Amino acid sequence: MDTNKIIITIDGWSSCGKSTLAKQLAKELNYAYIDSGAMYRAITLYFLRNHIDWTDNLEVKNALNEITLSFEPNAKTGDSEIFLNDENVEYLIRDLIIADKVSDIAAIAVVRSFAVAQQQLMGTKKGIVMDGRDIGTTVFPTAEIKFFMTADISVRVERRFKEMFEKNPNVILEEVMHNLEMRDYIDSHREVSPLKKAENAIVLDNTNIGMEEQLEIALKLVNQFIG
Numbered sequence: 001m002d003t004n005k006i007i008i009t010i011d012g013w014s015s016c017g018k019s020t021l022a023k024q025l026a027k028e029l030n031y032a033y034i035d036s037g038a039m040y041r042a043i044t045l046y047f048l049r050n051h052i053d054w055t056d057n058l059e060v061k062n063a064l065n066e067i068t069l070s071f072e073p074n075a076k077t078g079d080s081e082i083f084l085n086d087e088n089v090e091y092l093i094r095d096l097i098i099a100d101k102v103s104d105i106a107a108i109a110v111v112r113s114f115a116v117a118q119q120q121l122m123g124t125k126k127g128i129v130m131d132g133r134d135i136g137t138t139v140f141p142t143a144e145i146k147f148f149m150t151a152d153i154s155v156r157v158e159r160r161f162k163e164m165f166e167k168n169p170n171v172i173l174e175e176v177m178h179n180l181e182m183r184d185y186i187d188s189h190r191e192v193s194p195l196k197k198a199e200n201a202i203v204l205d206n207t208n209i210g211m212e213e214q215l216e217i218a219l220k221l222v223n224q225f226i227g
């Protein structure tokens, strides 16, 4: 193992640029990037497609036994993309239909232990940037650098709306806002590893700063640590 390599965790509210920063940091440091939210989204896609009753714990456990998740780099962009049982679902899981249900499914204890075990395995060699909701608190509580990202809700809604509008011009602003508020509430109030700032996490608020400026700040902190 390269002893200089560390684990960087990025947690925070929905749509505050976690994945953008995580991807940028991973590229700069030549680290792996793992989008843990994509795992919960892919599980949600499987449950919806297969009409799994997620209030039935046995049905959920059996369904999880049929699921294999993996990440592969996109041949053109190099960005890591998620595969559900060998099918690339990176784009399908971004749909509002998935966003509508994912927080309920991510709150199920067996779903979380299934995902967390795989996330921990991915970090055994370090050299990884992972973003999500419980990465600094539950997945990698001893990570060397932890960021907690936030931004005003109006800014987050506008950003997410623009992103979704490019793919689907029929998207409705109020629906996007309702979805973000609902997910933030469920994610931060669930019983099992709710979204919260790890005690030793560094807060990054990007309400008034751009992504490039934020990268500069984060990279400076990382480089200070790595030396």
Ligand code: DC
Residues within 6 Å of the ligand: 014, 015, 036, 037, 038, 040, 041, 102, 103, 106, 107, 131, 132, 133, 134, 135, 183, 187
């Ligand atoms: O980061 P995202 O919006 O793609 O995440 C989708 C959902 O998955 C989010 O609403 C909460 C859940 N999630 C979680 O519970 N724990 C994580 N580590 C990552 C995501």
